[in-house]
Each structure stands twice: as structure tokens, then as C-alpha cells.
Amino acid sequence: MIVKRLITAFLLALVWSASLSAQQSLSVCPDCPLKTLSEGIAAASPFDTIYLQKGTYYENDVDINKPLVIIGVGFPVIDGREQGEILTITSDSVLLTGVEVRNVGTSYIRDQAGIYLKQVKDVSVIGNRLINTFFGIYLEYSQHVLIKDNYIAGQARDELNSANAIHLWKCHKVHITGNYATGHRDGIYMEFVDSSLVENNESTRNLRYGLHFMFSNDDKYFDNRFAENGVGVAVMYSDRIEMTGNDFTHNWSPVSYGLLLKEIRYSKIWHNRFLKNTTAIYMENTIESDVFENDFISNGWGVKIMGNCEEVVFHSNNFKGNSFDVSTNAKQNYNKFNHNYWSAYTGYDLDHDGTGDIPFRPVKLFGYLVEQVPTSIILLRSPFMELLNHAENVMPVITPETLKDESPKMKPIIW
Amino acid sequence: MLKILKYSFKDIFRSKWLLIYFGFFFVSTWFLLYFTNDPSKGLVSLLNIILMLIPLMAIVFSTIYFYNAREFTELLLAQPIRRHTIFTGQYLGLSLSMATSFFLGSGIPFLFFGVQNSDSSGSLINMLLMGVLLSFVFSALAFAISIYNENRIKGFGLAILVWLVMAIVYDGIFIYLMVRFSDYPLEKLAIALSLLNPIDLARINILLQLDISALMGYTGAIFNKFFGTAMGMAISVIAMLFWTIIPLFFYLRKAGRKDF
Numbered sequence: 001m002i003v004k005r006l007i008t009a010f011l012l013a014l015v016w017s018a019s020l021s022a023q024q025s026l027s028v029c030p031d032c033p034l035k036t037l038s039e040g041i042a043a044a045s046p047f048d049t050i051y052l053q054k055g056t057y058y059e060n061d062v063d064i065n066k067p068l069v070i071i072g073v074g075f076p077v078i079d080g081r082e083q084g085e086i087l088t089i090t091s092d093s094v095l096l097t098g099v100e101v102r103n104v105g106t107s108y109i110r111d112q113a114g115i116y117l118k119q120v121k122d123v124s125v126i127g128n129r130l131i132n133t134f135f136g137i138y139l140e141y142s143q144h145v146l147i148k149d150n151y152i153a154g155q156a157r158d159e160l161n162s163a164n165a166i167h168l169w170k171c172h173k174v175h176i177t178g179n180y181a182t183g184h185r186d187g188i189y190m191e192f193v194d195s196s197l198v199e200n201n202e203s204t205r206n207l208r209y210g211l212h213f214m215f216s217n218d219d220k221y222f223d224n225r226f227a228e229n230g231v232g233v234a235v236m237y238s239d240r241i242e243m244t245g246n247d248f249t250h251n252w253s254p255v256s257y258g259l260l261l262k263e264i265r266y267s268k269i270w271h272n273r274f275l276k277n278t279t280a281i282y283m284e285n286t287i288e289s290d291v292f293e294n295d296f297i298s299n300g301w302g303v304k305i306m307g308n309c310e311e312v313v314f315h316s317n318n319f320k321g322n323s324f325d326v327s328t329n330a331k332q333n334y335n336k337f338n339h340n341y342w343s344a345y346t347g348y349d350l351d352h353d354g355t356g357d358i359p360f361r362p363v364k365l366f367g368y369l370v371e372q373v374p375t376s377i378i379l380l381r382s383p384f385m386e387l388l389n390h391a392e393n394v395m396p397v398i399t400p401e402t403l404k405d406e407s408p409k410m411k412p413i414i415w
Numbered sequence: 416m417l418k419i420l421k422y423s424f425k426d427i428f429r430s431k432w433l434l435i436y437f438g439f440f441f442v443s444t445w446f447l448l449y450f451t452n453d454p455s456k457g458l459v460s461l462l463n464i465i466l467m468l469i470p471l472m473a474i475v476f477s478t479i480y481f482y483n484a485r486e487f488t489e490l491l492l493a494q495p496i497r498r499h500t501i502f503t504g505q506y507l508g509l510s511l512s513m514a515t516s517f518f519l520g521s522g523i524p525f526l527f528f529g530v531q532n533s534d535s536s537g538s539l540i541n542m543l544l545m546g547v548l549l550s551f552v553f554s555a556l557a558f559a560i561s562i563y564n565e566n567r568i569k570g571f572g573l574a575i576l577v578w579l580v581m582a583i584v585y586d587g588i589f590i591y592l593m594v595r596f597s598d599y600p601l602e603k604l605a606i607a608l609s610l611l612n613p614i615d616l617a618r619i620n621i622l623l624q625l626d627i628s629a630l631m632g633y634t635g636a637i638f639n640k641f642f643g644t645a646m647g648m649a650i651s652v653i654a655m656l657f658w659t660i661i662p663l664f665f666y667l668r669k670a671g672r673k674d675f
Contacts, residue, residue, distance in 0.1 A: 254636055369590065373597040376590055378605045378638065380622060381459075382615070383467055384586035 029053030037070070037078065038062050052076045052099060064089045064096070072098030075129065080104050080114075086133070088116040095124045102131040106161055113138035113167070114152075117145060125150060136165040136184065143172040147179060154183035156207050164189040165206070168196070176201060186212045187229065194218050201225075209234045209260075210251075213241060221246065226258075232277065234260040241267040251277045258299070261286045271415060274299055280322070283309050292316050293415040301327055301367075310334040318412045319343060319362070323380075326403070327367035333403040337362065341409040349410050360408040363399045365392035419491070419504030420511075426487075427480070427512045436472060436513070440464075440520025445527075454530040458538055459625060461521065465546050466618050470553045471578050473513055477557030478574045480509055482567050489675055502558075502670040506663065510554040514547040521546065538624035545617040548655040552613045552662075553578070559662035562669045585612050602637045610651070613658045620651050 028040040028050060036059055040050045046066045054074035060083050064070070068091070075098060080086040082105030089096070101114040114133030117123055117140070124146040130136045136152035139145060147166060156162030165181035166188045168174060174196040180203075181187035187203030190196065191214040198221040203210035210226035211233040213219065220242040226232035232248040234257075235241055241264065248258035258277035259269070267289040274280035280299040281291070288311040295318045296302040302322040305312065307330025315338040319325045325342060339355070347356040366385045370377045379385050392399060427433055443464060448457040484505065491501050522543055530539050557574050564570035589608055593601055609615040623635070623642050641647045 369594065373593050373601075375597075375601040375605050376593040377635065378609065378619065379586055379590055379593075381462060381466075381618065382586045383463065384583045385590070386463075387583070388590075 023047055025049040025051060027051045027053060030055040044068055060084050060086060062087050064094055065091050067091050067093035069095045075100045077102060085112050085116055086114050088118060089120055089123055090118050092121040097126040100129040101133060104133040106134050111135055111138060117142045135163040135167050138167045139171050140169040145174045147176045149178040152181045156184050159185055159207050162207060168193045190216045192216060199223055204228050213238045231256060231260050232258040235264055236262040239265045243269045243272060245271045248272065248274045248277055253278060257282045264289060269294060279304050286312055296322055305335060315339045316413050324364060324367040326362035327371055328363055328400060329371040331400055333400040337405040339407050339409055340405050341412045345408045354410055356408040356410055359404040359406045361393055361396065361404045363403050364389045365399055368399050416500040416504045419501055420508045423505050423508030424512055427509060432476060433512055433516050437516035437520045440517055441524060444521045444524040448524055448528045454525060454528055454533050454535050458535060458542060462621055466614055467582060469517060469546050469549045470582060470614060473550045473553035474557045474574045474578050477509055477554040478561050478571055481558055481561040492675055498671050499667060502667055506558055510551050513554060514550040517546050517550060518543055541624045542621050545621055549613060549617055552655060552658040555659045555662040559666040562666050581612055581614050606641055610654045613655055616651050616654060
């Protein structure tokens with residue numbers, strides 16, 4: 001919200017400042033006096049508007065070093081011919097919109113990007129197309145930036161030779177919304193990024209992660225869609241992250257997760273939908289976090305919770321048709337499961353209060369064995385294992401005794 | 416031999432057992448598909464029925480049939496027909512009819528629910544093939560057991576015991592070995608152990624064809640490399656055929672020498 005308000009304020013300020021000064025507008029096209037964007041920028045004074053007309057411009061290392069509004073008319077193409085960076089924004093208060101940037105080229109030494117933001121404030125990058133750029137949009141040491149409605153498609157084949165669609169490094173208060181990212185290593189990558197908002201983006205078919213947090217605190221991501229990535233979202237070494245209303249769909253391969261949490265504290269996972277992921281949530285060293293009102297449907301594993309997680313509370317979630325609802329590698333459990341709906345629950349509700357009368361133990365013996373001895377997955381769906389599961393369920397000796405839902409719901413929770 | 420095959424085929428089809436067997440598969444497959452509305456999910460649910468019931472039914476029904484057909488066998492033996500011909504014919508008549516009723520009973524509902532248009536048609540064919548092979552294996556085992564045991568009760572008990580070991584006890588030993596020797600690389604041992612039990616072989620083969628195989632992670636990848644290729648497929652079918660041929664060999668050898 002704060003970010004949104006700031007952006008609006010910034011845009012208003014932009015309009016206001018533009019109307020104050022004797023603002024000019026320039027036109028750049030292949031047949032005009034100003035033939036390239038670089039020439040246009042050189043000719044412009046601060047707070048001018050540059051209209052980049054339709055056409056193809058072959059340019060590299062265009063430095064936008066003045067506060068300008070750059071508007072593409074009919075999606076002009078700036079082609080880097082695989083010879084390095086294309087647009088670099090080094091000035092505050094720039095608006096860049098309606099431009100197509102393509103062909104940056106792979107580099108193993110420099111972080112080459114289609115649009116590079118270096119130490120800037122109050123910049124908006126709205127409605128651009130980035131095709132075959134190594135890094136798509138790269139932000140470093142920037143704040144109050146809006147990245148909106150961009151389409152970023154790469155052609156990544158393997159992790160070593162590819163980069164991220166939207167890459168943030170040491171940024172603050174960035175708003176990323178409505179973007180589409182595909183064919184990169186990570187869809188959106190954030191390292192040391194605080195107080196930022198990621199919403200309504202779609203990140204699909206990226207090799208590694210759809211969205212990746214490292215050492216970032218106080219961030220939120222809402223209503224995004226993550227499908228068919230290596231891992232939907234990875235949140236690592238971060239505190240106070242809010243994850244709400246996202247779709248994690250079909251992140252399905254032997255090494256896939258919907259959501260991977262590692263060293264996370266004080267976070268909230270709310271109203272997300274996990275559908276057909278090999279593992280919906282994998283938790284390692286997650287402390288004092290809440291997981292509530294989420295749907296876990298038809299996943300291989302609903303939740304894999306490692307022994308070093310503490311005080312994680314799962315309540316009012318729906319677990320439907322997962323091969324394993326919960327699995328763990330520990331005999332102790334320091335987490336709570338309350339009021340969830342489990343489709344595998346076979347108990348009864350004599351007093352008809354909607355809550356089952358006997359507790360549900362979501363950890364199956366077989367799930368536990370598989371954590372200990374991965375090879376034993378070969379006995380998946382063996383009738384003998386089903387028998388063992390029943391026996392263990394009646395009399396738990398191996399699976400954590402306290403990992404149980406004391407008040408399982410009889411009907412799916414509607415939220 | 417064809418004539419004998421035809422006679423025992425007809426004889427079996429005349430009894431109601433086979434019709435019930437067919438009907439059971441037909442109804443259960445139909446219901447599973449009706450309630451799941453998704454052929455690939457129906458396949459997964461059908462898996463347990465195939466793994467438990469086909470071996471049980473095949474071994475029980477074959478044992479009963481062998482003991483009951485004894486008088487007919489003795490009558491045939493009085494005719495100028497070679498012994499191998501008689502016994503092979505009987506075996507083929509029985510196993511073929513069991514395999515057919517399973518194949519049709521499970522196959523027809525899938526056709527009704529349009530499996531040929533979905534991408535799980537390959538896994539269905541694979542599953543039906545495994546069911547058919549299991550029928551052959553357990554009929555052969557039953558015949559071998561019955562011919563070695565004059566005493567019906569003893570033979571019957573032994574047949575049930577063999578089923579119990581293969582369907583349930585074997586996996587218990589399997590998991591025990593996995594856990595006991597978990598410090599060692601176990602993938603090769605696991606492949607060897609699953610080749611030694613036709614039920615495990617069928618289960619793994621079917622699972623690897625379904626997209627549930629992604630759950631198997633690293634181990635699954637190794638198994639997929641072994642069983643998922645054309646070579647692995649051939650090896651598992653050959654292993655199943657061995658499981659048919661070896662009991663059949665003992666059965667025919669005993670039948671050739673036995674004093675009726």
C-alpha cells in the first residue's frame with residue numbers, strides 16, 4: 001500500500017514538474033533528424049518527453065542520464081544484436097514505456113541486462129517487452145521503483161548460461177506488478193530487497209525458481225501465479241514475508257517444490273492454492289510462522305516439514321488427495337496443526353459440531369521411512385506398506401506422537 | 416493341443432466363476448471411472464485391485480480347476496495323446512480365459528470413458544499387459560503346486576501361502592533390508608529384489624508409466640532409467656515370462672513322469 005501511494009505521488013510529481021518547466025517533446029524515428037535514442041537523449045533537456053517512433057534501432061549502452069519520459073509509439077524495437085547491454089537508467093525520475101528491447105547476448109563476466117537501473121529513485125518501467133535479453137530488468141541500489149506490465153521472455157536452456165527476468169540487488173520499496181516472466185533462470189530474483197511488493201505477476205517455465213527471495217525482509221507477494229517452474233517460489237534467509245493468494249501449479253518433476261522455505265522467521269502464508277506440485281511446501285528451519293487457509297490439492301507431498309522447524313502453526317487448511325499429506329524426518333515435533341480439513345481423515349463426528357472426535361495423524365509411517373531411506377520409495381503403493389500405515393496409525397511408535405490435528409474438520413473449509 | 420485348449424476353454428467359460436470374475440472387474444473399473452471422472456486417476460485406483468486380486472484369483476481358481484479336472488485329465492490320458500499336449504493345453508485354456516476376462520472386464524469401461532483420446536492410453540495398455548502377465552504367472556504357479564501335491568488341502572494351503580508371501584510378506588522383507596542396510600547404496604539391490612517378485616515388478620512398471628513417478632525422486636530416476644527404457648521394459652517382460660516358464664517347466668516335467 002505504501003509503495004502504491006508513493007508511486008502515485010511520484011507520478012503526480014512527474015506531471016506537476018513537467019507542467020512547471022518549459023517542457024518540450026522530441027520525436028525520434030529512423031528518418032527524423034534524431035535517428036537514435038542516444039541522439040534523442042543527448043538533445044533533450046531534463047523533464048522532456050521523447051517519443052520513440054515505430055521502427056528498429058540498433059543500439060547498445062544507451063545511457064538515460066537525465067530525468068526523461070520515454071514513450072515508445074507502436075512498440076519500436078531496440079535491438080542489441082547480442083553485443084551487450086541496451087538501456088541503462090542512471091538518472092532519477094525516469095519513465096520508460098512501450099519499448100521492445102531484444103537480443104542482449106550472454107555474458108559470463110558482466111551482468112548484462114535489457115534495462116539496467118543503477119542507483120536510481122522514482123523510476124517507472126511500464127509496459128515494455130523484453131525478448132531474449134540475458135537479464136531482463138536489473139535493479140541495483142535503487143528505491144521507489146515501479147516495474148509494471150512488462151513482458152519478459154527468454155530462451156534459457158540451462159541454469160549456467162541463463163539469468164533472471166527481473167533481478168533486484170540491494171533495493172528498497174520496489175513495486176513489481178502485472179509482469180509476465182518466462183524462459184529465464186529465475187522469474188523474479190530479490191537479494192537484499194526490503195519493504196517491497198510483488199503482485200499479480202505470472203512466472204512460468206523458468207528453469208530454477210519462479211520467484212526467489214534471498215536475505216530480504218518485510219516483503220509481500222500477492223496474487224501471483226507460478227506454474228511449471230523448477231521450483232515455484234523459494235524464500236531463503238528472510239524475515240517477515242507475507243505470501244497471500246498465490247497459485248502454485250504443476251511444479252512437477254523429481255526435484256520440484258511449489259514453495260521452498262529455508263531459514264524463514266515470522267512469516268505468513270495465507271490463501272494460497274497448491275495444485276499438483278511434487279512437494280507443495282518444503283520447510284527447513286522455519287520459525288514462528290503461520291500457514292492458514294490454504295488449499296493443498298493433488299500434490300505428491302502436501303508439506304515436508306524438517307525437524308528444525310519450530311512454532312509453525314497450520315490451521316484451517318484443506319488437504320485433498322495428496323499422496324502424503326505431511327512428512328517429516330524427525331521424531332519430535334514443535335509445530336501445531338489445528339482445524340484443518342484432511343480428505344484422508346476417517347474419523348467420525350458424533351456430536352455433529354463439524355469437528356472430528358478423534359485426532360488425525362497426517363504423518364504416515366511410510367512417508368517417514370521414505371525420509372529416512374529414500375530408496376524405500378520403491379515400495380510406494382505396496383499393499384504391505386498400507387498395512388503398516390494402519391498399524392502405525394493406531395499405535396504410533398515411530399512417527400512423532402505429537403504431530404497430530406486434534407480437531408480435524410469434517411468438511412472442506414471455505415475461505 | 417488346440418482341441419484340448421478349446422475344450423478346457425469352453426469348460427471354464429461354462430462355469431459361472433469366470434463370468435463373476437469378468438463382472439467384478441467390469442463393475443469395479445466402471446465405478447472407479449464414474450467417481451473419479453479422470454482415466455489417469457482411475458488407473459491409480461485400479462492398481463491395488465490388480466496387484467492384490469489378480470494373483471489371488473488366478474492362484475485360487477487355477478488350483479480349484481486343476482483338482483476338479485482330475486477325472487477329465489485321467490480320461491484324456493487314456494487316449495492316444497501326448498502328455499505334454501494335454502497339460503499344456505489345459506494350462507493355456509485356463510490362463511488365457513482368465514487373462515481375457517480381466518482384459519475385457521477392465522478394458523471395456525475405459526473405452527467407454529474415452530481413454531483412447533486421453534494421454535493415459537499408453538499407461539492403460541501397460542497396466543492391462545501387466546495384469547495379463549500376472550494371470551499367466553500365478554496360474555502357472557498354481558498348476559505346479561497342485562501337481563506336486565496329491566492332497567488337495569495341502570496344495571490349496573500352499574497356493575495361498577505362495578500368494579501371501581509374494582503379495583505381502585516379500586515387501587516386508589524388502590523394506591527391512593532397505594532400512595537395515597540404508598548406509599549402503601541400495602538401488603541395484605532394489606532393482607534385483609523387484610525383479611525377483613512378479614507383483615513388485617508389475618507395480619513398479621505401472622507406477623513408472625503414471626505421472627506419479629515424479630514422486631520417486633532420485634530413486635525413481637534410477638528406476639526409470641532401468642525400467643522406463645525399451646530395454647528395461649523388455650527385461651521386465653522377460654522376467655515375468657521367466658516367472659511363467661519356470662513353474663510351467665516343473666509342472667510339465669512332473670506331469671510327464673507322474674503315475675496317475
